[in-house]
Amino acid sequence: MTKEEIQQKIFALSNGEVEEINIQKEEFMLFLEVWNQHPEKNNVIGEAGLGGNVVYRRKTRE
Secondary structure, eight states: OOHHHHHHHHHHHHTTSOSEEEEOGGGHHHHHHHHHTOTTGGGEEEEEOGGGOEEEEEOOOO
């Protein structure tokens, strides 16, 4: 996965086009680099799974 693909996935998540992003262990460091620079990063939370995979979802507004 490229930085551009990750950016597109984060924007799609932020806009509500997708409900979650699944990031594999091998992609995590690149994802983290892109995610840390994204303006909506505080509205996205990650949930660690087995094997080092992470699922990112938008925070629900209460």
